[in-house]
Amino acid sequence: MNTSVYDVIVLGLGGMGSSAAYHLAARNQRVLGLERYGSPHDRGSSHGHSRVIRQSYFEHPAYVPLLLRAYELWERLEHETGRDLMTLCGGLMIGGAQSNVVAGSLASAREHDLPHEILGAAEIRKHYPSLSPQDEEIAFYEKRAGWVHPEETVRAHLDRAGAMGAELHFHEPVTKWEAKANGDGVIVTTGQAEYYASRLVIAPGAWAPETLAALGLPLQVERQILFWFEPTRNPAAFDPARFPIYIWECEDGVQFYGFPTQTGVPGVKTAFYRTAQVGLGQTCSPETIDRTVHPHEVEVMRSYLAPRLPALNGQFLDARTCFYTTTPDEHFVIARHPEHQQVAIACGFSGHGYKFASVVGEILADLSCEGSTSHPIELFAPQRLQG
Numbered sequence: 065m066n067t068s069v070y071d072v073i074v075l076g077l078g079g080m081g082s083s084a085a086y087h088l089a090a091r092n093q094r095v096l097g098l099e100r101y102g103s104p105h106d107r108g109s110s111h112g113h114s115r116v117i118r119q120s121y122f123e124h125p126a127y128v129p130l131l132l133r134a135y136e137l138w139e140r141l142e143h144e145t146g147r148d149l150m151t152l153c154g155g156l157m158i159g160g161a162q163s164n165v166v167a168g169s170l171a172s173a174r175e176h177d178l179p180h181e182i183l184g185a186a187e188i189r190k191h192y193p194s195l196s197p198q199d200e201e202i203a204f205y206e207k208r209a210g211w212v213h214p215e216e217t218v219r220a221h222l223d224r225a226g227a228m229g230a231e232l233h234f235h236e237p238v239t240k241w242e243a244k245a246n247g248d249g250v251i252v253t254t255g256q257a258e259y260y261a262s263r264l265v266i267a268p269g270a271w272a273p274e275t276l277a278a279l280g281l282p283l284q285v286e287r288q289i290l291f292w293f294e295p296t297r298n299p300a301a302f303d304p305a306r307f308p309i310y311i312w313e314c315e316d317g318v319q320f321y322g323f324p325t326q327t328g329v330p331g332v333k334t335a336f337y338r339t340a341q342v343g344l345g346q347t348c349s350p351e352t353i354d355r356t357v358h359p360h361e362v363e364v365m366r367s368y369l370a371p372r373l374p375a376l377n378g379q380f381l382d383a384r385t386c387f388y389t390t391t392p393d394e395h396f397v398i399a400r401h402p403e404h405q406q407v408a409i410a411c412g413f414s415g416h417g418y419k420f421a422s423v424v425g426e427i428l429a430d431l432s433c434e435g436s437t438s439h440p441i442e443l444f445a446p447q448r449l450q451g
């Protein structure tokens with residue numbers, strides 16, 4: 065007997081789960097979304113007003129087709145909601161000619177024929193007087209780079225999902241999920257109830273090590289910090305009309321990045337991307353994370369900003385912690401659950417997933433409704449990480 069009330073339950077309504085709920089609802093699925101906190105919230109990985117989006121992907125050219133689709137879907141969401149969700153102010157990848165950010169972006173751009181420019185140090189200084197590269201540093205410039213707004217896009221996906229009939233429960237953590245044998249439905253338990261559905265989508269962010277414990281994936285949850293500083297002079301120089309997003313790879317391999325000013329957000333945001341060398345980015349769990357940002361951490365950020373963006377070495381305004389859930393190769397995990405065909409999983413976004421959330425939701429809906437997807441997700445197979 066089939067007692068399913070829902071077609072699909074979505075566990076976790078953060079960046080990826082909110083998008084999955086939207087795409088599933090758009091396919092006339094009866095969707096139940098279950099979220100531990102409110103929406104949006106700042107306890108996971110999808111908060112802090114901005115996430116870099118760019119196309120010439122230095123991490124791997126295989127991401128480019130997904131990015132092109134992600135842009136289309138973000139634009140569609142903007143159109144459907146009439147909200148401003150993505151700002152394309154241009155982007156600079158700055159470093160030596162052999163740095164990952166410059167050489168990798170160039171490789172992706174060439175492979176996928178993406179428009180770009182290379183700027184020398186003098187040109188960088190001329191066009192962007194707030195940036196002080198060393199003479200041997202160059203920049204890869206991409207006009208279609210910018211940022212998406214995490215809280216607003218989570219809200220937009222959930223509002224649209226709700227309008228299309230999805231039932232969304234907040235402050236209702238899942239305590240247990242169980243997949244029946246032979247793909248025959250799932251039982252999902254919370255403090256309030258037990259729910260039945262034909263299928264399950266699991267997008268738990270930093271809770272993946274506990275939610276997907278049986279898979280034994282080698283995921284590392286890391287504490288990361290977002291900083292906001294007051295410019296010391298000429299804040300207009302950081303306006304998105306004349307200042308880009310940037311990722312700067314320093315001689316020591318450290319990558320830090322930042323944004324222009326954002327309406328309604330005081331100061332200018334900056335953060336480290338890959339932090340192994342600077343001693344930030346400690347391993348933690350959602351239970352053990354230290355959410356206080358300490359003065360010495362602000363000083364580490366300053367030490368990278370001061371020589372390169374001297375005008376940002378102003379008053380420290382604010383900071384927030386956030387989780388990266390990182391795989392050993394820093395590629396995502398998106399797949400059908402290797403042991404349960406009725407379960408689709410998305411985790412391990414390794415600090416660079418947000419820009420893809422729009423297309424990840426589409427992929428999860430494909431995997432859940434069709435059992436497969438035409439998007440290229442071979443790189444994200446969980447089996448590559450297992451034993």
Ligand SMILES: Cc1cc2nc3c(=O)[nH]c(=O)nc-3n(C[C@H](O)[C@H](O)[C@H](O)COP(=O)(O)OP(=O)(O)OC[C@H]3O[C@@H](n4cnc5c(N)ncnc54)[C@H](O)[C@@H]3O)c2cc1C
Binds near residue numbers: 387
């Ligand atoms: C500081 C920082 C900067 C970043 N910058 C960028 C960037 O510039 N560009 C970019 O593309 N990416 C960036 N990322 C990465 C990106 O933000 C993440 O990859 C993305 O937000 C992950 O989304 P998620 O849905 O997996 O996780 P989340 O958004 O955290 O969602 C997981 C959700 O599941 C819920 N949940 C977990 N367990 C349960 C349960 N048992 N029951 C119910 N609900 C549950 C959680 O409460 C949470 O809401 C950054 C990340 C950080 C931390």
